Amino acid sequence: MATSKPKIWWSNIFFFLGTHLGALIGVYYFPIHALPRPTIWLAFASWQLSCFGITIGYHRLYTHKSFRASLGLRIILAALGTAAHQGSIRWWCLRHRLHHRFTDDPLHDPYAATRGLLFSHVGWIFFKPIYGRLNVIETDDLDKDLVVRVQHRYYHLLAVLLGFVLPTIVGYLWRDATGGFIWGGLVARVLVWHCTFLVNSLAHWNGLQLYTDENTSRGNLVLALLTCGEGNHNFHAFPYDFRSSPCFMDWDPSKWAILAFQYFGFATNLRRAKCEDIKAGQEHMLLKYWGVLPPAEPDKTPDWTLEQVEQHIHQNDGCCLILLDGYVLDVTSYLVEHPGGSKVIRDYALRTTREAIDSWPDASVAFHGGVNIHTWAANQHMKRLRLAKLAG
Ligand SMILES: [Zn+2]
Ligand SMILES: [Zn+2]
Structure with missing residues (x-):
């Protein structure tokens, strides 16, 4: 087409x-x-x-x-x-x-x-x-x-x-x-x-x-x-x-x-x-301009089991969690900010019914794939929304 x-x-x-x-x-x-x-x-x-x-x-x-x-x-x-x-x-x-x-x-x-x-x-x-x-x-x-x-x-x-x-x-x-x-x-x-x-x-x-x-x-x-x-x-x-x-x-x-x-x-x-986010973008561009970008920081995100994710969803009624690159992200506050609208994110929200858990959607393909071109700032923002790394 x-x-x-x-x-x-x-x-x-x-x-x-x-x-x-x-x-x-x-x-x-x-x-x-x-x-x-x-x-x-x-x-x-x-x-x-x-x-x-x-x-x-x-x-x-x-x-x-x-x-x-x-x-x-x-x-x-x-x-x-x-x-x-x-x-x-x-x-x-x-x-x-x-x-x-x-x-x-x-x-x-x-x-x-x-x-x-x-x-x-x-x-x-x-x-x-x-x-x-x-x-x-x-x-x-x-x-x-x-x-x-x-x-x-x-x-x-x-x-x-x-x-x-x-x-x-x-x-x-x-x-x-x-x-x-x-x-x-x-x-x-x-x-x-x-x-x-x-x-x-x-x-x-x-x-x-x-x-x-x-x-x-x-x-x-x-x-x-x-x-x-x-x-x-x-x-x-x-x-x-x-x-x-x-x-x-x-x-x-x-x-x-x-x-x-x-x-x-x-x-x-x-x-x-x-x-x-604005400051991070400005600093990144400045460091890149001077050729002194620092090495990536070590990942300190905690590991969570499936049960811990479920528990978090139950304890935080109305929260919106998604799975991205093996990490669980709390994107509740980001829903209204997403330039592409909230619906596309909600489609990937993790739910806790037994059938839903068996087929938890992975947002990685949509995020990195051809559906969109996400910026460096968007990638950094997603990193800040990480709650935990999904063990296993
Ligand atoms: Zn515009
Ligand atoms: Zn333009």
């Missing part, structure tokens, strides 16, 4: 190139220096607000569930993201979840940087996608969300209304409907497209790798300025964090906006990566 040749997506090509051509012609006949001041502000707002719709709404809220938002905020973010003309929330999230799960994999990462800078920037949108691993991507949360469902159903109509008709109407308020359409519609769309696409291309090509070098993701200040703060892309290792970097002052207006939403009560449950 995944290896068959994808077909050219003509409608995408016509729309994408047509918008570029329209923007170019429009800018030629209505140059920026001849525009009324409000039209310039309209273009800037239309570009930036739709960009925030993508970074805060599509990316951090819906794809990575890095915070919870009130219904009103979800509707506003969905509307802003719709205006960016990057597909419905549902499709954008599924693609991006694939990207995080199979980063750089030429077959399964929809915009794999390993297929070249041009492909990762715009090439991928010219082909009808064949996503052979879509079946391993969590969709329950998106299917349950009314805003996502409605937006997906009426996406094309809403995108035209919010991305082109609305800026035209706003421009008409000061008798510049044409300027509103060209600059607030066409030009702003082209800007938000390329700024977002730079995260797939430039941020996987040039910049610092502060947390991991297991994939091509990199951090870049220029990009952060262009993408409402998505520039520190090497934070890939901690996708569920509502920030794009742990330092408050690093340029990330999306993070500051989410904190403001929390202050006013519109956002809750802001998720942060564990400090020790």
Whole structure:
């Protein structure tokens, strides 16, 4: 399935190139220096607000569930993201979840940087996608969300209304409907497209790798300025964090906006990566850079028998234990953090009925196999969750 040749997506090509051509012609006949001041502000707002719709709404809220938002905020973010003309929330999230799960994999990462800078920037949108691993991507949360469902159903109509008709109407308020359409519609769309696409291309090509070098993701200040703060892309290792970097002052207006939403009560449950995980990644990269990585520490995990594992499950009602590489891990606290969702982990949970014990599932194949590409940080985190080594 995944290896068959994808077909050219003509409608995408016509729309994408047509918008570029329209923007170019429009800018030629209505140059920026001849525009009324409000039209310039309209273009800037239309570009930036739709960009925030993508970074805060599509990316951090819906794809990575890095915070919870009130219904009103979800509707506003969905509307802003719709205006960016990057597909419905549902499709954008599924693609991006694939990207995080199979980063750089030429077959399964929809915009794999390993297929070249041009492909990762715009090439991928010219082909009808064949996503052979879509079946391993969590969709329950998106299917349950009314805003996502409605937006997906009426996406094309809403995108035209919010991305082109609305800026035209706003421009008409000061008798510049044409300027509103060209600059607030066409030009702003082209800007938000390329700024977002730079995260797939430039941020996987040039910049610092502060947390991991297991994939091509990199951090870049220029990009952060262009993408409402998505520039520190090497934070890939901690996708569920509502920030794009742990330092408050690093340029990330999306993070500051989410904190403001929390202050006013519109956002809750802001998720942060564990400090020790971030520090471990940073130290690892620093030591690797200086070529002084220390030898692995001796394993001090205690040995447990089957009975001791059973006893632990009985004494800790509701705990979730899994078997990974011969170790028993308590992943209860990790369920909400797992970027791939909790269901896939629960499928491997150890249970204590007699029949279940006889066929305890081993999560090792799923963890190390082709279902996912787990990072160094994820491996380290799993080591910290070890309870015991299963004797025998
Ligand atoms: Zn990426
Ligand atoms: Zn992401």
